[in-house]
Amino acid sequence: MSFAALGLVPPPTFCKKRGIEGFRSHLSLCGVVVGDLVSTSVPRPPGPVPSMTPASRRGLISWAELDFRAYVFGAIRNERNEFTDAFIKQLRLRPDKFVVVSRSETDAGQWLELFGGDQDETFYQMRSRMFEAPMASFNNRPVGHGAWDNIRMGRDVLYSTGQAGEMDITGYLRKLETERNEGWLFWLKKDRFKVKYLLILDAQPNRSGIQLIQDVAWAAMCAAGYVRGAYSIQKYVKATDALLQAKITERLSWLPPSYALTFPVSNHHNALLKARYARYQA
Numbered sequence: 001m002s003f004a005a006l007g008l009v010p011p012p013t014f015c016k017k018r019g020i021e022g023f024r025s026h027l028s029l030c031g032v033v034v035g036d037l038v039s040t041s042v043p044r045p046p047g048p049v050p051s052m053t054p055a056s057r058r059g060l061i062s063w064a065e066l067d068f069r070a071y072v073f074g075a076i077r078n079e080r081n082e083f084t085d086a087f088i089k090q091l092r093l094r095p096d097k098f099v100v101v102s103r104s105e106t107d108a109g110q111w112l113e114l115f116g117g118d119q120d121e122t123f124y125q126m127r128s129r130m131f132e133a134p135m136a137s138f139n140n141r142p143v144g145h146g147a148w149d150n151i152r153m154g155r156d157v158l159y160s161t162g163q164a165g166e167m168d169i170t171g172y173l174r175k176l177e178t179e180r181n182e183g184w185l186f187w188l189k190k191d192r193f194k195v196k197y198l199l200i201l202d203a204q205p206n207r208s209g210i211q212l213i214q215d216v217a218w219a220a221m222c223a224a225g226y227v228r229g230a231y232s233i234q235k236y237v238k239a240t241d242a243l244l245q246a247k248i249t250e251r252l253s254w255l256p257p258s259y260a261l262t263f264p265v266s267n268h269h270n271a272l273l274k275a276r277y278a279r280y281q282a
Helices: 020-030 082-093 154-159 172-176 209-224 233-251 268-281
Strands: 033-038 061-068 071-077 098-104 113-116 124-133 149-153 195-202
Touching (some): 071 154, 098 154, 098 209, 149 154, 154 195, 195 209
Antiparallel strands (some): 071 195, 124 149
């Protein structure tokens, strides 16, 4: 975890999009392991689109609407400590940003803890609905109405068997139970300690996953005591500099002090953040 966060091994494929690798590294150094990030599937403006389904009345057409939530799948140590408690608290404090499905290895069966989102939250990952309205231009589309049909739930992301009718996607925790998982997700942990798995969905559907992982990283920074209040580039840059310095000193304490203090960390993401901050000041 430390080697990856300090840039000593290549990042996973989901970090290919610019900026994600840095947020994942900062989360790792804080104590949140990120196993996957899934963004919205199709980059498009949210809202309904005309469908091919015939309408029931003359003068109307059928509109289709799809909501897709980006999500982060990760884990923290399942033990009471200052950071773990503070991080969960940060997630709970922002139901407008985070919808969380968590699973503790110490709990029996498939018991899940759910929190975040609206009061009528259904903990969906993907949902759709159809409704009828007059034809309209793209810039003047009607507001959707009617009941939503939940296609994929947060529980499915964790426990789907991948069989027909379940979108052929095997849930993360199903994969962890198989022998083929050897050498894949969280394999270094094995049985050394228990963890709490976290599925953190974006409360606002159809946003890019990079916005979600930025919000999660900010929550972790707040929990670790490096920042307070609302996100800003200035505060985040200063916080990551302090985080890296503290963790390099801690994780590389076995090296000679003169070498550890000058350890060449690959931190392209911090350079990008500083460039953005410089433009912001200008």
